[in-house]
Amino acid sequence: MDASRGCQVDGGPRSGDMGSLVGPTLLWLQDVAAVMFLRARRTFLQAAILLCVLFLLLWVAIFLYGSFYYSYMPTASFSTPVHYFYRTDCVSSRSVLCSFPTANVSLLKNGRDQIMVYGQPYRISLEMEMPESPVNQDLGMFMIKMSCYTNEGQIISTISRSAMLHYRSSLLQTLGTLLFSPLLLSGMSEQKQLIEVELYPAYSENSYLPTTGAVIEIQSRRVQIYSAQLRIHAHFTGIRYLLFNFPLTSAVLGVASNFIFLSVLVLFSYLQFIWGGVWPPELVRVRVTMTDRTRRLQRRDEAQRRVINSDKVVEGSDPANGPPPETPADSPRKGQRRRGWRDCVGWGAILPECGQQVCLTALSLFYRRS
Template sequence: MASDPVPALLWAQEVGHMVMGRTRKLLLQFGVLFCTILLLLWVSVFLYGSFYYSYMPTVSHLSPAHISYRTDCGSAGPVLCSFPVANVSLVKGGRDRVLMYGQPYRISLELEMPESPVNQDLGMFMVTIACYTRGGRVISTSARSAMLHYRSTLLRLLDTLIFSGLFLSGFAEQKQLLEVELYSDYREDSYTPTTGAVIEIQSNRIQLYGAQLRIHAHFTGLRYLLYNFPVTSAVIGIASNFTFLSVIVLFSYLQWVWGGIWPRHRLTLQVTNRDKDVSQQEGQRRTPNRRPGPRGRAELTRVPEKSQDDGDQAAVLGPGSQLPEEKGRALQPLNEEGLDQETSDGSGSWEDAALLTEANLPSTGPETLGSPEPPGGPPRLRPACSSS
């Protein structure tokens, strides 16, 4: 009875080691799974952000238009020497272009004009814009008319009385912000990109506080959804990337696991045996016909095809005669190249190769009509049947 606690203690120790091993294994698997999910999520966010940055153009671009005019005419009063002109660059930092290919834009000019008597008496005036590409070549022009909004004397008086405190403190000014639309649907050409625009106000009596060129993009389709529903689009895009990457990782893991369980040795052996069978069949097909020679050796001959002209010539010569060409063909053995190819295929043995070499020895007597026949007698000819 005193020795009973010792086996129980050993059993408990073994159980504890087993549980600790399984727990350590589960923690390791959970850690690997958590790191994999975190990595896939980070890659999904990075892919969506890269796509959004490369696909979505600048929504709105505001560039100041610095007005310039001539001052060498020496005229006194509010009349200018020339029309006010502004040159606006459409390239950020000298490299990045503001406009994207194929995207429609709305281009407008914002004029900050004081409600002075000169501007109120100005009436209508023209605003022109000329877009140019590299080298200063003009690719598009547009002209629009504009006018200061009319306000009666009573309305201006009431406005001055009501907002007099703001006017005196400097929080408000008596001015109007006039917006002139120059392009309603301007599209960038990929072959001639726009690098700048020249704006001209065709009035030498206008008074301005400042001017700005505003470019606003009109989105349609996928860009419209990405711009107007950014949160929903981000969730759907990141979830799609995460699902796609998860499927790729899962199939890669299954391929790695199944590749270790089911090796490809059986398939390799089957393919090798099939190749051997095919090579043996080709060797049997290439084996030539053998017939015994006059001295008991194997002699290889080629049976020529008998045409109708040869049959007619044989009939003229007689039944006991033989054509010289047919006689030469019957006695001519295979050449050395054919024997080398047949022996190199591996289908025959070394003894067959030796017999074939001896059979290819040239005959001692000349094969002409006037020469005597060899001592072994006339050569044997394979009988051939004629259809005629």
């Protein structure tokens, strides 16, 4: 009985010691968990803000590059059909027209936007589908004339070029007909030639007289044409050449350059915000003000020392170092001289040193003459 009681009495303090150790440990673990949670939350928020800022900078960089590309790059190529018209109010044979075939072509995109821009050379060519008919083969060479005009109808450029069908002998025509007879009979192929005539190798737009249209005339009454297309191609050089021929590489470099530039601006703004809180502008302003006041006080003390030394200057000394010595005849003007001299020195504390020297020299000359 006594032994059991003794054991129970001894076990009581041991359980209390364990409880006293577990309680602070749990509190410490709770504090550590709270601190770790706060740190993780802060890190997550900082990472989220950083990702949002980077995404915004990337979007702005892409937008800036797209805007630059759209405004800087002109139309690379343009093609429009050419519809010819001619007179029919005359008596002529079946193979001769009443007038030259003429077409009026608009050089505006969607009827309002300019195709060609100033400073960019363009290659203008006319593409015609002509049948290998006996009339065209006997036609030989013919002239094509193109006249560019402005919105007011003023002709600003005219050019003429010659063209003709490619020569094919009768034997070659016979062999070609026999070889491609299945395609010719099925309608999948035709006996025609595609003639391309270069009208302008490097046409340049006039900024004061922009081109809005062109008149194309075939100077032959016997020509036979299936269809025609006017094609305009831009000859890019420099940056435009790189942007057009290497679009992916140019886009990556352009977006990366914009992104780096914007990132540097944001970084400098952030550092300015931090440094502005550490060193407020009021402190800098106080330092500058105290420095200016100290300089003014030093100038005033120096001016006072010069006034004191000026009273002790002997005659024949340099006027710039002080006033001339007083004589009994000058005793009535003693106060006036000293006041004038002090005024000069006082103004010299504010004005540059050269202004003080001029004032002292003038007073010395005045007193000597008087």
